[in-house]
Amino acid sequence: MLRHRHFFKDHALRSQKLVQKIDLNEVYPCPTCRHRGTIQGITLTEAFGCDRCQQIYVIRDNGFGLEQLSGAHPYRRLWRWTGRQWRQYSQLPASSWLGLLIVIVTLLGIAGFLLLLSTSFRILAVLIAGLAVGALLTSRR
Template structure:
């Protein structure tokens, strides 16, 4: 199956709402924006007319979609705009720096404490990612 190409968003066309609430996007006169008749969300056209971005949002990252002819496709944020690199950096930092410190400890009772701290610090980035991407 051939991937569909992104199409430029026409400001004079009626589109379905990308929020999947069965609404319709209605162009707002004299602007490069749309409003949904069902969910009352506002959307603006970005990136030379190829990306529709939600204006009012509760998410830490702006939600955006691309029109591929018959439906909206979610436009993924760039790699640097997500918590994933931060989470991976923290986890690898724990493995590289904390594990050797815990193994060099002369008192074996401290190993349990070091392991508990390392696990807690590894869970924090996972919790941040989960909180960010949950609906």
């Protein structure tokens, strides 16, 4: 039993070391560059710049995350340094979690409402909802 505890403790320590703190004084490979560029600290800032693709990155998550500032991506692109390579991870902004929660609560409310209706009213409610969605989609064009 003592061996198992030692194994799990050792495994937890190793898994914490898979992600290393990013040092502004170091040079790293660019996480997005197709031209094998390197990123290094930009003088007098807490940012990195790539010497090939000109992307700019800032340090996030208390020094353990790297975020791409430039680019045409709607979501934040984040990486963590393992000591040998970058690992991309995602982090939804708080507004996305709130939106997701609102959608789930709305769908549950609609499902509960439909369960209370008789069969003929359910069909009518689904048809009206379909027409309303169709009208919304065509009015945006």
